[in-house]
Amino acid sequence: MDYQAVIGLEVHAHLKTRTKAFCGCPTEFGAPANSQVCPVCLGFPGSLPVLNKAALDFAVKVALALNCTVQEFTKLDRKNYFYPDLPKNYQISQYDLPLSRNGFLDIFTGKTRKRIGITRVHLEEDAGKLIHQESVSLVDFNRSGIPLLEIVSEPDINSPQEAYAYLTALKSILEYLEVSDCDMEKGSLRCDANISVRKAGEKTLGTKAELKNMNSFKAVRDALDYEILRQSEEVASGNAVVQETRLWDAGKQKTLPMRAKEEAKDYRYFPEPDLPPFIIRAEAIEEVRKGIPEMPREKISRFMSDFGISEYDATILTSRKEDALFAEECIKEYPEKDKKTVTNWLIGPLLSEANNRNCALPGLRITAKRLLGLISLVERQEISGLSAKTVLTEMIDSGREAGEIIKEKGLSQVSDSASLESVADEVIRENVKSVADFKQGKESALMFLVGQAMKKSRGKANPKVIQEVLKRRLADA
Amino acid sequence: MNLNTSTLTAHELIEKLDGREITLEEVLSGLRERINKIDPQVKAYVRRNEPQAAVNPAAAGPLKGIPVTVKDNICTEGLNTECCSHILEGFRPPYDATVIRKLKSAGATILGLKANMDEFAFGSSTENSYFGPTHNPWRLDCVPGGSSGGSAAAVAADEAVFALGSDTGGSIRQPAAFCGVVGMKPTYGRVSRYGLIAFASSLDQIGPITKDVEDCSLLLGVISGHDPLDSTSVDAPVPDYGKSLDRDIKGLKIAIPKEYFVEGMEAQVKEALEEAVSELKKLGATVKEISLPHTKYAVPVYYIVATAEASSNLARFDGVQYGLRIKSENLIEMYKKTRGEGFGQEAKRRVILGTFALSHGYYEAYYLNALKVRTLIKRDFDGAFKEFDCIVTPTSPSAAFKIGEKVEDPLKMYLSDIYTISANLAGIPAISVPCGFTGDNLPVGLQILARPFDEGTLLKAAFAYEQATVWHKMKPKV
Numbered sequence: 001m002d003y004q005a006v007i008g009l010e011v012h013a014h015l016k017t018r019t020k021a022f023c024g025c026p027t028e029f030g031a032p033a034n035s036q037v038c039p040v041c042l043g044f045p046g047s048l049p050v051l052n053k054a055a056l057d058f059a060v061k062v063a064l065a066l067n068c069t070v071q072e073f074t075k076l077d078r079k080n081y082f083y084p085d086l087p088k089n090y091q092i093s094q095y096d097l098p099l100s101r102n103g104f105l106d107i108f109t110g111k112t113r114k115r116i117g118i119t120r121v122h123l124e125e126d127a128g129k130l131i132h133q134e135s136v137s138l139v140d141f142n143r144s145g146i147p148l149l150e151i152v153s154e155p156d157i158n159s160p161q162e163a164y165a166y167l168t169a170l171k172s173i174l175e176y177l178e179v180s181d182c183d184m185e186k187g188s189l190r191c192d193a194n195i196s197v198r199k200a201g202e203k204t205l206g207t208k209a210e211l212k213n214m215n216s217f218k219a220v221r222d223a224l225d226y227e228i229l230r231q232s233e234e235v236a237s238g239n240a241v242v243q244e245t246r247l248w249d250a251g252k253q254k255t256l257p258m259r260a261k262e263e264a265k266d267y268r269y270f271p272e273p274d275l276p277p278f279i280i281r282a283e284a285i286e287e288v289r290k291g292i293p294e295m296p297r298e299k300i301s302r303f304m305s306d307f308g309i310s311e312y313d314a315t316i317l318t319s320r321k322e323d324a325l326f327a328e329e330c331i332k333e334y335p336e337k338d339k340k341t342v343t344n345w346l347i348g349p350l351l352s353e354a355n356n357r358n359c360a361l362p363g364l365r366i367t368a369k370r371l372l373g374l375i376s377l378v379e380r381q382e383i384s385g386l387s388a389k390t391v392l393t394e395m396i397d398s399g400r401e402a403g404e405i406i407k408e409k410g411l412s413q414v415s416d417s418a419s420l421e422s423v424a425d426e427v428i429r430e431n432v433k434s435v436a437d438f439k440q441g442k443e444s445a446l447m448f449l450v451g452q453a454m455k456k457s458r459g460k461a462n463p464k465v466i467q468e469v470l471k472r473r474l475a476d477a
Numbered sequence: 478m479n480l481n482t483s484t485l486t487a488h489e490l491i492e493k494l495d496g497r498e499i500t501l502e503e504v505l506s507g508l509r510e511r512i513n514k515i516d517p518q519v520k521a522y523v524r525r526n527e528p529q530a531a532v533n534p535a536a537a538g539p540l541k542g543i544p545v546t547v548k549d550n551i552c553t554e555g556l557n558t559e560c561c562s563h564i565l566e567g568f569r570p571p572y573d574a575t576v577i578r579k580l581k582s583a584g585a586t587i588l589g590l591k592a593n594m595d596e597f598a599f600g601s602s603t604e605n606s607y608f609g610p611t612h613n614p615w616r617l618d619c620v621p622g623g624s625s626g627g628s629a630a631a632v633a634a635d636e637a638v639f640a641l642g643s644d645t646g647g648s649i650r651q652p653a654a655f656c657g658v659v660g661m662k663p664t665y666g667r668v669s670r671y672g673l674i675a676f677a678s679s680l681d682q683i684g685p686i687t688k689d690v691e692d693c694s695l696l697l698g699v700i701s702g703h704d705p706l707d708s709t710s711v712d713a714p715v716p717d718y719g720k721s722l723d724r725d726i727k728g729l730k731i732a733i734p735k736e737y738f739v740e741g742m743e744a745q746v747k748e749a750l751e752e753a754v755s756e757l758k759k760l761g762a763t764v765k766e767i768s769l770p771h772t773k774y775a776v777p778v779y780y781i782v783a784t785a786e787a788s789s790n791l792a793r794f795d796g797v798q799y800g801l802r803i804k805s806e807n808l809i810e811m812y813k814k815t816r817g818e819g820f821g822q823e824a825k826r827r828v829i830l831g832t833f834a835l836s837h838g839y840y841e842a843y844y845l846n847a848l849k850v851r852t853l854i855k856r857d858f859d860g861a862f863k864e865f866d867c868i869v870t871p872t873s874p875s876a877a878f879k880i881g882e883k884v885e886d887p888l889k890m891y892l893s894d895i896y897t898i899s900a901n902l903a904g905i906p907a908i909s910v911p912c913g914f915t916g917d918n919l920p921v922g923l924q925i926l927a928r929p930f931d932e933g934t935l936l937k938a939a940f941a942y943e944q945a946t947v948w949h950k951m952k953p954k955v
Contacts, residue, residue, distance in 0.1 A: 089792035
């Protein structure tokens with residue numbers, strides 16, 4: 001029996017405003033505990049919140065980028081619950097009149113495009129952080145009051161891969177807008193998932209579980225994978241899926257039920273009386289809309305039409321805004337009309353260097369000009385492709401120019417057939433069997449011999465020239 | 478010069494300080510003596526062992542260093558601010574409320590002693606204070622009203638020059654009436670609430686309690702104005718309230734709501750009101766009866782909205798960061814014990830009421846409906862103010878009652894706010910001025926209500942009436 005997963009994601013993203021949502025405290029990450037606090041974000045008696053206009057603008061920006069309708073009339077509400085990291089024991093959030101609703105986000109899995117509905121995007125404040133020690137628990141309120149966006153998707157997601165693609169696309173948008181750092185490790189992006197399964201073709205939804213404690217996009221994917229299997233097995237064996245919150249245990253690679261709540265949650269939402277409702281005028285929305293830069297989807301289309309590169313390549317190159325800016329510079333400067341070579345360089349060696357170093361392309365500190373210089377050396381056959389990769393690594397590590405490195409390491413490609421003849425002869429002497437195979441008409445044996453020759457020259461031989469030399473010497477032999 | 482400075486009003490003190498007839502030291506020591514002598518009986522102040530005057534280094538402004546008495550729910554930097562609750566024991570705010578900041582920069586001295594109040598302003602008699610009740614200076618076995626009973630009693634007994642109270646449903650006006658002094662609840666948004674420990678955020682306002690209307694205008698002028706720290710404070714210009722004090726109310730259109738005369742109004746209160754109305758007529762005002770049809774819903778609407786907000790506002794008192802903490806084995810126990818021991822009976826009652834009103838399945842029936850009726854009550858006033866400049870009513874249906882008389886009957890206690898609550902629900906300004914005495918020599922208050930941000934008209938009418946009568950000159954014999 002086939003099961004279909006029905007998944008909705010709830011993402012919380014820190015907005016990187018300079019100050020907190022309702023007070024003037026800084027929002028920087030990593031400051032000493034309780035060094036970025038004031039009576040307001042500590043919830044001291046008598047203190048009152050004042051909405052940070054920048055947080056509202058950021059939120060509207062995201063809502064527009066996610067194709068949501070921004071509500072003209074919106075208000076903040078109190079969500080009441082007791083927890084020591086919540087200094088007022090209520091969170092200022094939005095309930096029945098969220099900032100925006102009814103948006104969508106297009107995602108790509110493989111070659112297929114899918115539209116995921118966005119239920120709502122609303123503004124709220126973050127809580128502090130509990131630090132559990134042996135006999136006591138401490139609270140760091142630096143995070144308390146940092147503006148958060150809650151972005152809720154429709155249950156339109158049907159696989160862990162789609163969930164992953166959704167998160168990647170969402171993160172990309174938030175980064176493009178420069179409104180969030182989206183760093184899951186620092187907690188500036190968090191994701192919970194609602195998931196249920198149903199038999200393929202069924203219309204009614206199964207009982208859902210809420211998954212929490214996933215600290216990376218990969219963890220979200222893994223947790224969903226696990227949960228689909230678990231729920232499918234439950235249903236297949238005739239058991240009921242329990243509606244519950246489950247925590248992802250990355251060590252055990254499974255979801256485990258959270259300790260059962262004593263009672264049903266009742267947040268007793270009501271309008272925040274300390275903050276009057278506000279009207280976001282259409283002109284203000286248009287003003288924000290004007291400030292929205294080119295979004296990933298638009299960039300992908302432009303890369304495809306302007307540079308003739310594939311959608312797949314364009315998607316990879318634009319997923320991070322910084323990568324896209326660097327890539328665009330390189331591609332534009334690249335003199336040939338066909339951009340395949342430079343694109344391959346960017347997607348291949350460059351991005352893999354960046355991933356190894358956990359940075360974006362500009363973080364490699366190699367200029368577009370230098371990269372193109374290196375590519376042109378390969379194209380002019382002055383160095384081999386293989387050597388070029390070594391040179392690239394060295395350029396990134398040392399910040400030196402390609403020419404300098406090539407000279408120092410003696411990596412210039414040898415295209416002089418005379419100097420390659422001795423290498424060819426040596427290879428022919430040492431590989432009697434392959435030579436025999438070649439003579440019996442096995443073309444692949446030649447490629448093997450070329451490879452051996454390349455190895456002997458430590459990558460410096462021009463593969464085309466060595467092939468010619470080998471052919472000639474084999475005919476003679 | 479050997480003058481008994483403690484009987485003087487702020488504007489009289491300023492005049493005498495300006496004329497160098499007295500010194501600030503004399504004012505401060507005179508007040509100290511008076512407090513030491515009288516307060517053991519009146520108990521208007523709490524923590525009487527604390528230093529009495531927090532000297533203001535910038536005593537140069539228009540208030541000349543005159544001391545102001547502050548209710549225990551208004552934050553004063555470094556001075557205990559406990560809302561007369563066990564749960565805030567030892568709480569010293571690291572900051573001043575905006576009104577305190579304004580008073581300091583106007584040259585006021587903030588009195589280190591804080592005025593007694595019903596715990597978290599929950600009450601109409603100051604009997605719900607963790608520190609015990611305040612006594613009415615006119616009759617020590619009677620309550621001073623509440624919740625700002627300490628502030629009103631201190632002003633009435635000359636233990637304070639003037640004072641700040643807070644008014645959520647009548648907590649300034651009713652004690653002012655019970656103690657025979659002037660008390661005003663300004664328009665919602667006129668005075669910053671920053672630093673006022675919230676009871677019900679959409680109803681609370683800080684306001685003056687003073688010996689006469691002129692002091693009221695003086696103090697109101699200092700504390701009013703937009704505050705960027707309070708999003709509900711309104712950015713409207715603050716007029717020179719002193720200019721309203723011209724005694725000329727000829728042609729002033731006054732309305733009397735008939736709904737206020739139905740049940741529970743004491744005969745002597747009714748008489749005092751009628752005399753006050755004929756005095757106002759004599760002064761040239763026209764008086765007409767009107768209807769405010771939704772008046773009867775004010776008390777129930779108030780007790781839903783106010784308790785709902787209070788239940789959330791009081792959630793922060795949990796033993797985690799400040800105030801009382803009863804150590805326990807685990808978090809839930811700590812919450813339960815701290816709140817169980819820290820809150821008094823009335824606080825618990827209101828938190829439970831409010832929690833219920835906001836609960837799933839009841840929210841629509843209670844809270845949401847209450848908000849709708851609140852709008853209707855406001856519309857009643859909007860309608861009336863299209864035709865009339867002010868509305869007059871008694872401040873309270875009765876004069877001060879005996880200590881202990883209503884503690885067992887919360888509903889009866891709640892009804893003592895029946896005339897004052899509507900102004901908070903509608904957000905309009907209202908003042909209480911003394912308008913006579915009962916046979917038991919207890920003061921009666923006249924309440925005047927006006928349009929939003931028209932405190933000027935309130936002061937004008939109140940001043941004209943006050944100057945034509947002798948009530949504000951009466952002093953209790955303590």
